[in-house]
Amino acid sequence: VAIARVALDLTQAQLADTVGIVRRQIAAYEAGDSKPRDKVLHNLAAALGTTSEWLATGAGAGPDVRHVRKTITVPLIPIYTSVQAHAVNE
Known part of the structure; x- marks a missing residue:
């Protein structure tokens, strides 16, 4: 769900809002804590174009994810x- 979203x-x-559920349910799906x-x-598949x-198995036609960039979050350390x-120090 997160990849498509x-x-x-x-x-x-x-x-x-599009699917008609609460946000915390989307978060639970994305975290793997719950299955729709x-x-x-x-409804999720229709909203996400897949x-x-x-969504359930990863098999079949997935969404167009060509513009999704991989990011790495690192703490910023001032130099x-x-x-x-x-x-x-003054």
Whole structure:
């Protein structure tokens, strides 16, 4: 669900509104904590432009994810010169 949702640039809230469920249910599906019932699965597939088979098993026709970029989140560590560090401590 997350892959298809991100491919369409939708928030969890937007997808939930489209499908007619609450946002926390989308979050549960994406986390693997819950699986949608058949009717919701079909509605999710329609909203995401894929098939319920792909959502349930990963087999079959998936969504167009060509514009999804892989990202890596790393903490930002500031790098100071000795002059900057001295100025910060004053």
